[in-house]
Structure formats: C-alpha cells, structure tokens
Amino acid sequence: MILKAIVRDYTSSGVPVGSKALATQLPLHVSSATVRNEMAALEELGLITKTHSSSGRIPSVKGYRYYVDHLVQPDPIKANDIDLIKSSLDGQFVKIDEIIETSAKILSNLTSYTAFTLKPELKESRLSGFRLVPLGKRQVMAVLVTDNGDVESQTFNIAPNISGDQLEAVVRLINDQLVGQPLNSVLQALQTEIPLQVGQYLQRPDGFLKIFGDVLTKAAQERFYVGGRLNLLNFSDSSDVDELKSLYTLMDRTDDMASVLGQPSDHIQVKIGSEITNDILKDYSLITATYEVGDHGKGVIALLGPTRMPYSRMIGLVGAFRQELAQRLIDYYRYFDQ
Amino acid sequence: MILKAIVRDYTSSGVPVGSKALATQLPLHVSSATVRNEMAALEELGLITKTHSSSGRIPSVKGYRYYVDHLVQPDPIKANDIDLIKSSLDGQFVKIDEIIETSAKILSNLTSYTAFTLKPELKESRLSGFRLVPLGKRQVMAVLVTDNGDVESQTFNIAPNISGDQLEAVVRLINDQLVGQPLNSVLQALQTEIPLQVGQYLQRPDGFLKIFGDVLTKAAQERFYVGGRLNLLNFSDSSDVDELKSLYTLMDRTDDMASVLGQPSDHIQVKIGSEITNDILKDYSLITATYEVGDHGKGVIALLGPTRMPYSRMIGLVGAFRQELAQRLIDYYRYFDQ
DNA sequence: TTTAGCACTCATAGTATCCAAGTGCTAAGA
DNA sequence: TCTTAGCACTTGGATACTATGAGTGCTAAA
Known part of the structure; x- marks a missing residue:
C-alpha cells in the first residue's frame, strides 16, 4: 500500500515523497513514524531510494516494476478520451498507412508523450509484381507491389539510348524469376544473379539496379511512424543537447526502433528505464502493445515517456487505443476485401 | 575598422569585446582609451551596444547590417570544403529531388547550422497528365505528372462496385478537360465543376476527389528540404522549450518557410535578427541565395544560424555552394534532356 | 507494534564579499 | 584637436557563509 502510494504520488507530483505527507494520505490511520519504518523496509528491499540522505523517497526501477506487475490497475478511460480517439480514427482514410500514422499522432496528443506505431504485417511478404510505367519522354516510374498490399514507387530518368523493348524485357525478367519470392530472397538475388541477367538487356544496368534496390528495401522495411516527436522536449532533460540529438537520431532509425519495441506479445508490456535494451533510452519508460487485425497480421503501438509517468492512466489509454x-x-x- | 574588428571578434568568440583587447588587435597602434572614445561614438550611432553598463560591446542588428553591407568580404572557400561539396554532389542521383535534398544536408554539415533548399521551379507548372494504374484486385495508383517533370503518386483502394470502365471515363475526363492548365486553376476547378462531372461516372466521388486533390496539392507545393534540423539545438537557446517547438513547427510548414525565404534575388541576401519577417526567427540570421539552372528555373538555398554567425565564412560558403x-x-x- | 521526540542531514535560497573586466571621464601631452 | 594615462565606478560571476525547512534514523516509552 505504501509503495503504491509513493508511486502514485511521485508520478503525479515529481517531488520525492516524505513520511508525513504519506501518513495523511494513506487510507489507514498511522503515524509518520510508522510509515518511516515501513519505508526503511521498502528501501532495504530495493524498491525505493532517496535522492540524498535526508530526502523523501522515490521509486527505483525495481519499485516501478513491482508496482506495474502487481499493484497497478489501469485507469478506466475517460469518456472524453474515447470520444477523441473514435472521432480521430473516423476520418475518410484511403490508405492503411494514413490510419497508422494518424494513430501515432492521436496517441501522442492524448498523452503529451511520444508515440510510435508499426503497421500490421504478415511475417514475410512476397513480391507480387513489378512494373515500369512510362510517364514522359524519359521519365519512368518503377512500381513494386507485395502480396501484402504494400506498394512502393519511385520515378527516375532513363538514359536516352534505352528502348522500350529493353525495359519490357527487364520487367518480364524480374516478374518471371522473382514473383512469389519473399522480399528477403529478392534482396539477396539482387546482390548475386540479377545483375548478370539484367546486364544482358541493359548496357549500364547500375541505374536500374539502384532503383529496383531502393523500392525493394523501402518495401521490405517495416512501416514505422512517430507522433509527437517534439513532446520529447517536454519530458526529457533537454539541457543535454547531445543526448537529445542521439535520441532524435535513434527515432529515425526504423531498424533500431523496431528492435527496441521488441517481440510482439499479447498483453501490454511496460519497460522501465534500464530495462530498455537501448542505452539511449535508459531514463525513459516504454509501453508497448500489440494489436491484431484478424488474418492481416499484427502491429505494434508504443508510448515513450519519462520513467515517472502515471502508469495507470497510460496503460489504460494504450489498452483502449489498441482496441479501437x-x-x-x-x-x-x-x-x-472483396 | 573598429566595427569590423568587433563583429569579427564577437562572432568568433561569443564574448562581448572590450577596448583593451581591441586595441592590441587593431592594425593601427592606438591606446585602449582611444578605442573607448571611438566605441562611444559607434554606440551613439546605434551600431553597437552593451549587455550591461560596464560590459564590452556587441554589435547591434544595425551594426551587423552595416558590416554585411559595407565591410565584409566573403572568405575564399577552403580547398577541403570545395572538395567535400564536389564529391558529395557527385553521387549517382536518379532524381533531381535527391540532389536538392542532399544539398541541404551537405550545407548543414559544412556549417553546423540548419540549411534549406528549394527545388528550381518554373513560374507556374501545368498539369501534363493524370492516370490511374491498377495494381491488384482493388488497389489503384493515382499518378500525376506536370510539364515540369514533377511526378506525384498515391495508392488507394477502390470500393468493390466500381468498374474499370468507370475509372477510365474519369481519367479521360480529367485529361481532356484539364491537361495544359496551370495547377492552380486545376485546384480551383476541383472546388467547382469537377465534382459535378465526376459525379456522373461515380456513385460516391468523395474518395476519388480526395485522392486527386491530395496528389494535386502535393504537386503544387514547392519542394522544400531541410538539412541539419538537429543543429538548431546547438545554436539556439534550447532552454526555452516552447520557442524550440515553434521553431521546429515552423520549419515543417513549407508555405511559411517559403515566405520567410522571400523573393529570389541575384545576389546573396543576408537577413539579420528582427529583419526576418517571421517573429519566431527574430534571434537568428538567414543567408539566402538563388541558383539558376538555365531555362529550368530558379531555386533557393538558405542557411539559418545565430545572429552572431561568422558572416564572412558563411557568405563565402553559400556563394560557392550555389555555383556548384x-x-x-x-x-x-x-x-x-533528349 | 506503534508512536512521540529529538538530533542530524542536506538541498535550496539568500546574503555578503571579492575579483576581474570593462567603462566614462578628466586632465595632461603631442 | 587628437591621443593617452590615470582613476573612480559599475557589474556579473565565483565563492563562502548562513539560515531554513523538509525529511530521516534512532531511541525509548506506551
């Protein structure tokens, strides 16, 4: 009960909490001295610490962990918030990606923290088609489609001496050989056999290979969105410029962030401070939740905030949001779907 | 001479400069007392100020202006720097936009400030083609091309009850009526006659109209790139979080930034502190330069840094970069081109 | 087991003091 | 008339000292 009260108090006020204030707040009627004894015990257990020898107590990482694992109960979500979520998700979206991207924004607005969303994805998507669409005299658009429904495209200019037939031959080559293969394999093939084969049709295959590689890697990448980047300035130290920089740099690296978010799991996960695998985030907490979209795979939503975040509210919000x-x-x- | 020395000193050290230090630096042999008399005169003219009543002097906005207008001579660019520029611009680019985007990065790396680039653009580009490329069972990609060579595309899903014929009819409609018109006019038509006409072919034209509007506005927007966003943290106050936020928000608004950059002009422009039209930037300086690409229009590069930037070096760099x-x-x- | 009491700790804010860097002004010198 | 030495004065910043108050641990009594 005391640990719970300390976490609640500290996450809402940000000030170390002392025995006297605590005694008046507790549902039991006990004196501050009693509370002090109990606090000493909690400190012994490593659940709380002091900022200096005569200060009030703050929860340690272990303390937060115990609180999250055993004591917290998610706040019921406010009617206001659920309305906001529903109405924001209710727009006229023409692409999945838009929904996912907006989700990150909504979640960050709701919490004043930084939110991440990962598009739901089948385990391994396969190449289902590649085309070159001629646009102007020299402009061509490369379009790649996966069996997942993802589309990547890029325009480029072709050298004047390349004929339409040559391009068609290349497209046919790609489609014949690679459609149906997982993107990883295609990427691998791009390093090995493809250049040789394409070389039969194009004099200088470099340009084409770069384009194809670009759209391919874009398609193979996880779709990752960040909302409320700037909120980071609120809750991070923001005096240490270098730290801020590496944080922002990290957020732009899809791969690193994907590994930070970790494996999908059915329940809401909370990682606190040093529990996060990436050192840059050791002073923050991360709440992640997986959402399932029938047989269209699983996606992830996540929330990054200070270690001293009001977990009950945030867990409640993330839970509700994932469902919506x-x-x-x-x-x-x-x-x-048909 | 004294003003010049003060600006030079202050921009390189960041510390208000006093009469004694100045006396030893000046090419003339004069005492500090003489310098003090001159400084009093300069202050009278409003070219320099004090931070407090017994501090050294710093240039005022008016002082910087005078310096930039009459005293500064652009530093000759270092061999190192020119090599870096050349080699960075030398990559295998397949799109203009890539070059422009990389340029912002190079310029920001070179200066440790924040750089902006605007793609060269003809006065008003016109619609030269619109297509819908079917991709899968329900997926369609909308592609819009301008006579400028700009291409915008977006994928979306169509409702199951729409036939290929209907789509073709719509595409034909758009192409027949609107090709050759400036994008602005097309945007306007989108508000007025187009919905009615499209309504003849589609039961629920909203989705299509949104897509068309989206790609259209994307194409009509100026192509604007920012490099070294994070450098802002180095040279801005960075303690005032709200200010930082509005700064970053500003940088994401293409329209506002375009108006900040101002009208193209032939020579390198320097705007200092409060001279910048936007209040958010009143503590910064902005160096802008126009670059001309034959008959492919004009673009802009710009550099945002603290008011106390080493103007001679920066003006030199921007000048050299624009040429390259x-x-x-x-x-x-x-x-x-053919 | 709980509680009152008390000595002790430490961060924070406020105050005083010193120092260095710089200024303005005056009066003498070139 | 311009330059310069000299000097009193101003100011921010560093350093030291001193309350003050919130909080602790421990002891002894209830």
Missing part, C-alpha cells in the same frame, strides 16, 4: 485501432482496421479490411 | 549546385544541375539536365 484494431477494430477500425478490421472494419477497413472488411470493407475492401 | 547550379553547375551540377545543369549537367544533370544536359544529360537527360
């Missing part, structure tokens, strides 16, 4: 988002996406697919 | 970039782009067009 999943529902919204299921509806989306139901409408468009 | 223009040359690079001219080469690019020469290679691909």
Whole structure:
C-alpha cells in the first residue's frame, strides 16, 4: 500500500515523497513514524531510494516494476478520451498507412508523450509484381507491389539510348524469376544473379539496379511512424543537447526502433528505464502493445515517456487505443476485401 | 575598422569585446582609451551596444547590417570544403529531388547550422497528365505528372462496385478537360465543376476527389528540404522549450518557410535578427541565395544560424555552394534532356 | 507494534564579499 | 584637436557563509 502510494504520488507530483505527507494520505490511520519504518523496509528491499540522505523517497526501477506487475490497475478511460480517439480514427482514410500514422499522432496528443506505431504485417511478404510505367519522354516510374498490399514507387530518368523493348524485357525478367519470392530472397538475388541477367538487356544496368534496390528495401522495411516527436522536449532533460540529438537520431532509425519495441506479445508490456535494451533510452519508460487485425497480421503501438509517468492512466489509454485501432482496421479490411 | 574588428571578434568568440583587447588587435597602434572614445561614438550611432553598463560591446542588428553591407568580404572557400561539396554532389542521383535534398544536408554539415533548399521551379507548372494504374484486385495508383517533370503518386483502394470502365471515363475526363492548365486553376476547378462531372461516372466521388486533390496539392507545393534540423539545438537557446517547438513547427510548414525565404534575388541576401519577417526567427540570421539552372528555373538555398554567425565564412560558403549546385544541375539536365 | 521526540542531514535560497573586466571621464601631452 | 594615462565606478560571476525547512534514523516509552 505504501509503495503504491509513493508511486502514485511521485508520478503525479515529481517531488520525492516524505513520511508525513504519506501518513495523511494513506487510507489507514498511522503515524509518520510508522510509515518511516515501513519505508526503511521498502528501501532495504530495493524498491525505493532517496535522492540524498535526508530526502523523501522515490521509486527505483525495481519499485516501478513491482508496482506495474502487481499493484497497478489501469485507469478506466475517460469518456472524453474515447470520444477523441473514435472521432480521430473516423476520418475518410484511403490508405492503411494514413490510419497508422494518424494513430501515432492521436496517441501522442492524448498523452503529451511520444508515440510510435508499426503497421500490421504478415511475417514475410512476397513480391507480387513489378512494373515500369512510362510517364514522359524519359521519365519512368518503377512500381513494386507485395502480396501484402504494400506498394512502393519511385520515378527516375532513363538514359536516352534505352528502348522500350529493353525495359519490357527487364520487367518480364524480374516478374518471371522473382514473383512469389519473399522480399528477403529478392534482396539477396539482387546482390548475386540479377545483375548478370539484367546486364544482358541493359548496357549500364547500375541505374536500374539502384532503383529496383531502393523500392525493394523501402518495401521490405517495416512501416514505422512517430507522433509527437517534439513532446520529447517536454519530458526529457533537454539541457543535454547531445543526448537529445542521439535520441532524435535513434527515432529515425526504423531498424533500431523496431528492435527496441521488441517481440510482439499479447498483453501490454511496460519497460522501465534500464530495462530498455537501448542505452539511449535508459531514463525513459516504454509501453508497448500489440494489436491484431484478424488474418492481416499484427502491429505494434508504443508510448515513450519519462520513467515517472502515471502508469495507470497510460496503460489504460494504450489498452483502449489498441482496441479501437484494431477494430477500425478490421472494419477497413472488411470493407475492401472483396 | 573598429566595427569590423568587433563583429569579427564577437562572432568568433561569443564574448562581448572590450577596448583593451581591441586595441592590441587593431592594425593601427592606438591606446585602449582611444578605442573607448571611438566605441562611444559607434554606440551613439546605434551600431553597437552593451549587455550591461560596464560590459564590452556587441554589435547591434544595425551594426551587423552595416558590416554585411559595407565591410565584409566573403572568405575564399577552403580547398577541403570545395572538395567535400564536389564529391558529395557527385553521387549517382536518379532524381533531381535527391540532389536538392542532399544539398541541404551537405550545407548543414559544412556549417553546423540548419540549411534549406528549394527545388528550381518554373513560374507556374501545368498539369501534363493524370492516370490511374491498377495494381491488384482493388488497389489503384493515382499518378500525376506536370510539364515540369514533377511526378506525384498515391495508392488507394477502390470500393468493390466500381468498374474499370468507370475509372477510365474519369481519367479521360480529367485529361481532356484539364491537361495544359496551370495547377492552380486545376485546384480551383476541383472546388467547382469537377465534382459535378465526376459525379456522373461515380456513385460516391468523395474518395476519388480526395485522392486527386491530395496528389494535386502535393504537386503544387514547392519542394522544400531541410538539412541539419538537429543543429538548431546547438545554436539556439534550447532552454526555452516552447520557442524550440515553434521553431521546429515552423520549419515543417513549407508555405511559411517559403515566405520567410522571400523573393529570389541575384545576389546573396543576408537577413539579420528582427529583419526576418517571421517573429519566431527574430534571434537568428538567414543567408539566402538563388541558383539558376538555365531555362529550368530558379531555386533557393538558405542557411539559418545565430545572429552572431561568422558572416564572412558563411557568405563565402553559400556563394560557392550555389555555383556548384547550379553547375551540377545543369549537367544533370544536359544529360537527360533528349 | 506503534508512536512521540529529538538530533542530524542536506538541498535550496539568500546574503555578503571579492575579483576581474570593462567603462566614462578628466586632465595632461603631442 | 587628437591621443593617452590615470582613476573612480559599475557589474556579473565565483565563492563562502548562513539560515531554513523538509525529511530521516534512532531511541525509548506506551
């Protein structure tokens, strides 16, 4: 009960909490001295610490962990918030990506923290088609489609001496040999056999290979969105410029962030401070949740905030949001899947 | 001479400069008392100020202005720097936009400030084609091309009850009526007659109209790139979080930034502190330069830094960079234009 | 087991003091 | 008339000292 009160107090006020204040708040009627004894015990257990020898107590990482694992109960979500979520997700979206991207924004607005969303994805998507669409005299658009429904495109200029036939031959080559293969394999093939084969049709295959590689890697990458980047300035130290920089740099690296978010799991996960695998985030906490979209795979939403975040509220919010988002996406697919 | 020395000193050290230090630095042999008398005169003229009543002097906005207008001579660019520029611009680019984007990065790296680049653009580009490329069962990609060579695309899903014929009819409609018109007019038509006409072919035209509007506005927007966003943290106060936030928000608004950069002009422009039209930037300085790419229009590069930036070096750099970039782009067009 | 009492600790804010860097002004010198 | 030495004065910043108050640990009594 005391640990719970300390966490609650500290996360809402940000000030180390002392025995006297605590005694008056507790549902039991006990004196501050009693509280002090109990606090000494909690400190012994490593659940709370002091900032200096005569200060009030703050929860340690271990303390937060115990609180999150055993004591916290998610706040019921406010009617206001649920309305906001519903109405924000209710827009006229024409692409899944838009929904996912907006989700990150909503979640960050709701919490004043920074939010991440990962698009739901089948384990391994396969190449389902590649085309070159001629646009102007020299302009061509390369379009790559996966069996997942993801589309990547890029325009480029071709050298004047390349004929339409040559391009068609290359497209046919790619489609014949690679459609149906997982993107990873295609990427690998790009390093090995493809250049040789393409070389039969094009004099200087470099340009084409670069384009193809670009759209391919874009398609193979996880779709990762960040909302409320700037909120980081609120809750981070923000005096240490270098730290801020590495944080922002980290957030732009899709791969690193994907590994930080970790494996999908069914329940809401909370990683606190040093529990996060990446050192740059050791002073923050991360709440992640997986959302399932029927047979369209799983996605992840996550929330990054200070270690001293009001976990009960945030866990409640993330939980509610994941449900709303999943529902919204299921509806989306139901409408468009034949 | 004294003003020049003060600006030079202060921009390189960041510390208000006093009469004694100044006396030893000046090419003339004069005592500090003489310098003090001159400084009093300069202060009278409003060219320099004190931070407090017994501090050294710093240049005022008016002082910087005078310096930039009459005293500064651009530093000759270092061999190192020119090599870096050349080699960075030398990559295998397949799109103009890539070159422009990289330019912002190079310039920001070179200066440790924040750089902006605006793609060269003809006065008003016109719609030269619109298509819908079917990708899968329900997926369609909308592609819009301008006579400028700009391409915008977006994928979306169509409702199951729409036939290929309907889409073709819509595409034909758009192309027949609107090709050759300036994008602005097309945007306007989108508000007025187009919805009615499209309504004849589609039951629920909203989705299509949104897509068309989206790609259209994207194409009509100026192409604007920012490099070294994070450098802002170095040279801005960075303790005032709200200020930082509005600064970053500003940088994401293409329109506002375009108006901040101002009208293209032939020579390098320097705007100092409160001279910048936007209040958010009142403690910064902005160096802008226009680069011309033959008959492919004009673009802009710009550099944002603290008011106390070493103008001579920066003006030199921006000048050299603009030349290199223009040359690079001219080469690019020469290679691909027929 | 709980509690009152008390000595002790430490961060924070406020105050005084010193120092260095710089200024303005005056009066003498070139 | 311009330059310069000299000097009193101003100011921010560093350093030291001193309350003050919130909080602790421990002891002894209830």
